[in-house]
Amino acid sequence: ILSKPRHEDAAIYTALQPRLGCRCVGTSPQKLKPNSVRKIEVFPVCGTCRRMEIRITLKRGRVVCVDPNKEWVQQLLLDVQK
Structure with a gap:
């Protein structure tokens, strides 16, 4: 059962969503630590x-989608590759 997401949860990936299309319905507006x-x-x-x-996927288990064009996301990807 899916409930209407709160504004801050709008970018949460729905695990029940089939792989027929995009996985994310939106992106998180906030920068993640x-x-x-x-x-x-x-x-x-x-x-x-x-x-x-x-x-x-956050340490608490929540899954969020982020904008790959945001500078902080690109920096996070570079840091992980080091």
Whole structure:
């Protein structure tokens, strides 16, 4: 059962969403602290979604989608690769 998300939760990835299209319905408006991140998943453009998507799983288990064009997201990806 899915409930209407609160504004701040609008970017939460819905685990029940099938892989028929994009995984994210929106992106988180707030910058995430690097020490709160458990996992980062990058999904390239594909036949069912015409945009690159980045999902971040937080240490508390919450999953959020972020804008891959934001400077802080790009920096986070660079830091993780080091």
